[in-house]
Amino acid sequence: xxxxxxxREEPELFRAGxxxxxxxxxxxxxxxxxxxxxxxxxxxFEAVRAEQKSLGKQVAKASGDERAxxxxxxxxxxxEVKTAEAEATAADEALRKAHLAVPNLVQEGxxxxxxxxxxxxxxxxxxxAIDSPKDHLEIGEALGAIDTERGAKVSGSRFYFLTxxxxxxxxxLFNMAIAQAVEHGFIPSITPSLVRPESMEGTGFLGAxxxxxxxxxxxxxxxxxxxxxxxxxxxxxxILDLSAGxxxxxxWSTCYRREAGSHGKDVRGILRVHQFDKVEMFSFCKPEDxxxxxxxxxxxxxxxxxxxxxxxxxIDVATGDLGSSASRxxxxxxxxxxxxxxxxxxxxxxCTTFQARRLNxxxxxxxGKPQTAxxxxxxxxxxxxxxxxxxxxxxxxxxxRVPKALxxxxxxxxxxxxxxxxxxNA
RNA sequence: GGAGGGCUCGCCUAGUGGCCGAUGGCGCCGGUCUUGAAAACCGGUAUGGGGAAACUCAUCGUGGGUUCGAAUCCCACGCCCUCCGCCA
Numbered sequence: 001x002x003x004x005x006x007x008r009e010e011p012e013l014f015r016a017g018x019x020x021x022x023x024x025x026x027x028x029x030x031x032x033x034x035x036x037x038x039x040x041x042x043x044x045f046e047a048v049r050a051e052q053k054s055l056g057k058q059v060a061k062a063s064g065d066e067r068a069x070x071x072x073x074x075x076x077x078x079x080e081v082k083t084a085e086a087e088a089t090a091a092d093e094a095l096r097k098a099h100l101a102v103p104n105l106v107q108e109g110x111x112x113x114x115x116x117x118x119x120x121x122x123x124x125x126x127x128x129a130i131d132s133p134k135d136h137l138e139i140g141e142a143l144g145a146i147d148t149e150r151g152a153k154v155s156g157s158r159f160y161f162l163t164x165x166x167x168x169x170x171x172x173l174f175n176m177a178i179a180q181a182v183e184h185g186f187i188p189s190i191t192p193s194l195v196r197p198e199s200m201e202g203t204g205f206l207g208a209x210x211x212x213x214x215x216x217x218x219x220x221x222x223x224x225x226x227x228x229x230x231x232x233x234x235x236x237x238x239i240l241d242l243s244a245g246x247x248x249x250x251x252w253s254t255c256y257r258r259e260a261g262s263h264g265k266d267v268r269g270i271l272r273v274h275q276f277d278k279v280e281m282f283s284f285c286k287p288e289d290x291x292x293x294x295x296x297x298x299x300x301x302x303x304x305x306x307x308x309x310x311x312x313x314x315i316d317v318a319t320g321d322l323g324s325s326a327s328r329x330x331x332x333x334x335x336x337x338x339x340x341x342x343x344x345x346x347x348x349x350x351c352t353t354f355q356a357r358r359l360n361x362x363x364x365x366x367x368g369k370p371q372t373a374x375x376x377x378x379x380x381x382x383x384x385x386x387x388x389x390x391x392x393x394x395x396x397x398x399x400x401r402v403p404k405a406l407x408x409x410x411x412x413x414x415x416x417x418x419x420x421x422x423x424x425n426a
Numbered sequence: 427g428g429a430g431g432g433c434u435c436g437c438c439u440a441g442u443g444g445c446c447g448a449u450g451g452c453g454c455c456g457g458u459c460u461u462g463a464a465a466a467c468c469g470g471u472a473u474g475g476g477g478a479a480a481c482u483c484a485u486c487g488u489g490g491g492u493u494c495g496a497a498u499c500c501c502a503c504g505c506c507c508u509c510c511g512c513c514a
Binding site: 038039042043045046047049050052053055056057059060061070071072073074075076077078239362368370 | 436444445455471473474475476477482483484493494495
């Protein structure tokens with residue numbers, strides 16, 4: 001939710017923001033009107049309510065004819081109050097709807113356009129020279145690491161088993177991510193994967209992405225698509241102490257996505273799946289620190305990518321491809337040799353105060369007054385990372401070299417060898 | 427699945443129809459005292475909306491109802507806790 005005070009003062013700022021996103025500025029004007037009629041309705045209600053209260057006090061003291069006369073008047077008022085209140089409530093609801101419809105203000109400098117109009121900020125690392133590279137699934141199957149056939153048998157398409165070194169590799173990667181997060185002052189956390197509707201709603205995932213979300217109808221709970229949801233909701237309706245700096249979390253959770261509308265896209269292997277694991281960073285900070293915090297999160301992601309020795313590029317996502325909460329988004333895309341292109345492996349968004357306003361997350365400023373906090377999120381590692389790791393480090397004999405930084409987390413293993421016969425096939 | 431208890435201002439708590447936005451304690455902030463601190467004492471200390479301001483309105487888990495008037499009475503729901511059963 002955007003800042004209504006700022007909207008009243010500088011509506012043009014938000015109209016321009018809508019145009020930059022490629023959306024109509026009409027929503028901004030609708031919001032302005034809703035805001036105005038809510039204030040008018042509120043004032044009408046408050047006026048009659050104030051009268052009712054003061055007359056009510058007189059009734060308590062009065063007696064006899066005086067009391068009877070007052071009662072007659074207050075009875076009329078009671079009806080007026082009731083209608084005025086109903087109108088105020090309706091105006092409130094209308095404002096809320098209009099408020100939710102306006103996305104966050106886009107940060108200065110974000111490239112304009114759609115999905116393909118991102119700007120490449122930098123490319124890091126040398127692309128490996130691999131003759132006819134095998135893809136991650138072929139490598140993974142030879143290593144006895146990935147089993148999509150049985151995943152499909154047991155759970156359906158876009159499901160998989162990680163087995164043997166596949167399971168170990170993911171655990172190693174995630175442990176390395178958590179270790180790095182702890183080293184940088186993030187609070188390691190393991191979060192719920194099922195959340196209540198208000199948590200889902202508060203983080204904005206029931207808006208445009210509602211069809212992406214699994215819902216357990218019998219219990220009215222949602223399966224999260226990212227631990228951003230529980231981490232953001234963690235401090236909902238709280239006033240934080242940010243005097244010592246941002247509060248940072250690294251949450252490890254399983255993530256679930258319906259992948260509705262992506263039928264036939266990226267169907268091979270584990271690139272696009274219904275269930276995966278992820279370590280997600282999440283920061284609560286003061287709004288003035290958000291831009292610096294965003295850079296910090298990108299730096300964390302790049303540190304991880306450097307550790308697994310994968311070539312990547314960082315892109316500045318264009319306005320039309322931003323989520324409604326984000327003011328700016330940087331993605332890191334890893335080189336995938338079998339596809340000869342970069343694929344997204346991390347994404348970090350600066351949500352400024354947009355998400356926190358909706359979740360009612362505040363902090364106290366120097367004067368002790370509550371102010372809306374800023375929130376940011378970013379990926380530190382996911383199951384998808386196994387793809388560039390396996391592919392970039394594949395060797396002609398079918399083995400896979402383990403990046404140095406990862407070796408301690410794999411019991412010192414330097415190479416993953418193919419198994420003639422995997423345990424699963426035995 | 428069954429039975430019971432609870433939900434009030436950071437925490438604990440008082441409050442059974444008007445004098446209640448709400449008591450007291452703890453904590454926190456400021457002051458007095460002190461070389462300094464502690465103790466003691468004094469004062470302050472919820473959030474949001476509207477208003478230039480004076481001020482005003484809302485909020486006692488949520489939503490409805492009764493009433494001129496509800497933290498307080500009635501109904502429904504939510505959540506938390508305990509016990510029993512079942513499962514792990």
